[in-house]
Amino acid sequence: MHGLMQDWPLLVHTILDHAALNHAEREMVTRSVEGPIRRCTMADLRTRSLRVAKALQQEGVRLGDRVATMAWNTDRHVETWYGIMGLGAICHTLNPRLFAEQLVYIINHAEDRLLFVDLTFLPVIQAIRDQLPTVEKVIVLTDEAHLPADTPPGTLAYESWLDQADDDFTWARFDENTAAALCYTSGTTGNPKGVLYSHRSNVLHGLMANQSDVFALSSSDAILPIVPMFHANAWAITYAAPMAGAGLVMPGPGMDGASIWELLESEKVTCSAAVPTVWLGLLQYLDETGSQLPWLERVVIGGAACPRMMIERLEGEFDVEVVHGWGMTEMSPIGTIGAVKHATASLEGEERVDLKTKQGRSPYLVEMKVVDDEGHAQPRDGQSFGHLLVRGPAISSAYFRHEEDILTEDGWFDTGDIAHIDALGYMQITDRDKDVIKSGGEWISSIEVENAAVGCPGIAEAAVIGISHAKWGERPLLIAVRAAGSDVSKGDLLAYLEGKIATWWMPDEVVFVEALPHTATGKIKKTELREQFSDYRL
């Protein structure tokens, strides 16, 4: 027997309708790519999004078609985003930092029909344009006056394109499981794979992001999403903020400390979200200028493990709460959040920082467990590590145009991470599963050894890989890069590690190299390292 409740599908454009009606006056402020600060209201945003949808419809874009964006976080990016999805098309966000050949692969694999691009990234697109047969038009997110003179046919100024359409448009209505957005994730091997979000998953994930122990956005907040919209939905903020009626402050191309601080101050931003590198830049700016953060209440830090120092400085010196998060593109992306809870609220000093350096605990709608190689669940004791599996309504079940089912038999997604979970629910990642070193049936966390090694004076970067070993199966090899001017030795490094890691985790050998190989997004390419050292013998 079914309940007798209304059939009200969870569609992302209902979020915009809510904001425009109940928070009509609330502002979105943008540092534009052209330079000046631009302002609009939630009501304006909806009107312009409706025009985008209508203009797309006039272009012949239909339900399920892919339309790509390569853009900074700006008002124009948000309105194209909602316009695309509100028509039932799929908004494919492109990461401009990818290598050209990856972009070509992705755009062709998605069969994008239109491409919205910021002035900044137009050269990237123009360089590969002749390899993109499915792209009918490139629409530059600017006005006629700012469009470069030498653009080829089929490249238009957004504002002129939008002038063709009024806002007399009714959002499409369809099943909530309809695809809404597409984001490719580039692993260290193989071609990038497309994560295909649905309207339902985005709405549910937005509701989850607004829970008190997650981002807790309210209508009194002004949030500055520095994490890009092409980075897994700006961590849900472009959904969560209008849902709560929070003000949006969009940084555009201004990613440096000075630009960020200027917006934090002038717009009285209460909440922000970014990867650690951005916060490093801001902290440096604060040190140089002696500026303070009087309005900022909390920051969400994710995308990479948050350094201890960053938590200590932001909370201790600047009275800004750090909300450390972990997620994946495949998880929409929020997986865990490092918020204190009733049982940990009284922790202070070192203990509080210890807790906050963990990846955190999962909010409702994310299920999480750690299993051994045979799939047996491990106890939540904060020690027993294993493969981290996740389940939930905003977590991938498959990749776009890949046949194979990527879930375990009982429906879990393997994150590829090695982690443990403690009795209070706090999870900590100890390694990637391909990087963990299996020595004598026990696991050695390459990340923990690396983290310890980079603390050694004179070491700029370090990677640890497993080398096959007759007796133990595998043993760790430490590959390190010396800091400029340093002559730190193998002996110095090993002596430094003594007592910081378990005895049997100590690397059997240390090799110094000039540089380590990296992926486009800055991660160490361990596959390449393993290849380089495939003939290495201990």
Add this chain to the structure above:
Amino acid sequence: MHGLMQDWPLLVHTILDHAALNHAEREMVTRSVEGPIRRCTMADLRTRSLRVAKALQQEGVRLGDRVATMAWNTDRHVETWYGIMGLGAICHTLNPRLFAEQLVYIINHAEDRLLFVDLTFLPVIQAIRDQLPTVEKVIVLTDEAHLPADTPPGTLAYESWLDQADDDFTWARFDENTAAALCYTSGTTGNPKGVLYSHRSNVLHGLMANQSDVFALSSSDAILPIVPMFHANAWAITYAAPMAGAGLVMPGPGMDGASIWELLESEKVTCSAAVPTVWLGLLQYLDETGSQLPWLERVVIGGAACPRMMIERLEGEFDVEVVHGWGMTEMSPIGTIGAVKHATASLEGEERVDLKTKQGRSPYLVEMKVVDDEGHAQPRDGQSFGHLLVRGPAISSAYFRHEEDILTEDGWFDTGDIAHIDALGYMQITDRDKDVIKSGGEWISSIEVENAAVGCPGIAEAAVIGISHAKWGERPLLIAVRAAGSDVSKGDLLAYLEGKIATWWMPDEVVFVEALPHTATGKIKKTELREQFSDYRL
């Protein structure tokens, strides 16, 4: 094209799984019906709920069967609630304050198979037991020692009944639209009608309740739901609290000021929710004892309009934020919440209280509009009033075992209220549609005239109804009850009203009566008044 996200149905027992795994240690504290305070953890709660589900299964209860509860807010009520729903049966919460004939009608209409009842209400059930042919067993929510000696066959002690089942049970898995709970709403006319919630609607409504501008529950909160679980799901709290990992403090039968204050103090309660009457009792207790509210941060007040004085005293004297809410059983029940927003956050004093006496603004997942008699939407200007229509995934589309569709052609539910909405989204109810007085094509709010009248010294209660009028269609008649010992006159009353309401809203006549008729839930029965005065001529 569908998104490629996991099929993870929104089922209410996943909330309990989340709480038991990620907030295993968090407590639920209960003032038991037997007297002593009882404590358990979220992990215990899940274990006992699984046992309830297994015991019900052993009784032959199946998917879609109705199982009733008539109980205070206690641990045992929560575990039967989750046990019933986790089996796929429907938890039918009974309001013990209803008249016996209404209870008989409701239980038979629902065809309840089992009935869980608190000791307090056992006499109510025993008095009608022979009129309830579908009820196979009555299970008294106590242990063998407290079961009265004279109970008839088929009446069991809950703890003995539960001892038959262990916790080796797997929650049922089914479509998220499956019915989960049933709650009858008694209007002023006709038989009560059953609102049938689904798992989906309850989960979505719980997510909505935990948004920052709604109840904002976090794992650091301890919440005391005084509003009964039989009163529209305790306003979502029995879902929202475990979802957030908040501590639950259950008041049992202790509804008086002293008992409530004792729990607020001993359990360091941060948030609570109740109807105005309960807060009146608490304020009186505080006045008598000089007690303070050091832990309480905010209270949700709804179920009836919150008096101005209550907002002023709780916020001004006790530093407790008042969150005024409005809803209906048919809305799960949250419709609006009186939280300040960015544009109203700076209001102080009288202006802040003015804002907080409004019913509030709708959170995401509730759509709201005001229309005239012809169905045309009225402007959001804070003045244009009309019929209040609502739409959303946790709002009724029909009543249980009633054939007719109750929605408008375009899918809106008519609340039966007359209201206006202002430009910032704040809604204010001005009347019930059956009570509004139509005079010369314009509407007179009976509620506003009544509110003004009860402010007159010597007036204990007042009701305003429309009397047919040759020229104007209808004109208001004021029916008033004098306070004990008062000899306030018609002239005094009309003079008092001068300047407080529009001139053309002034009652044409005043009639004093000894008492006004009331419904079982304490509302003035205007249908009966209209009948009494059907021959009255102005």
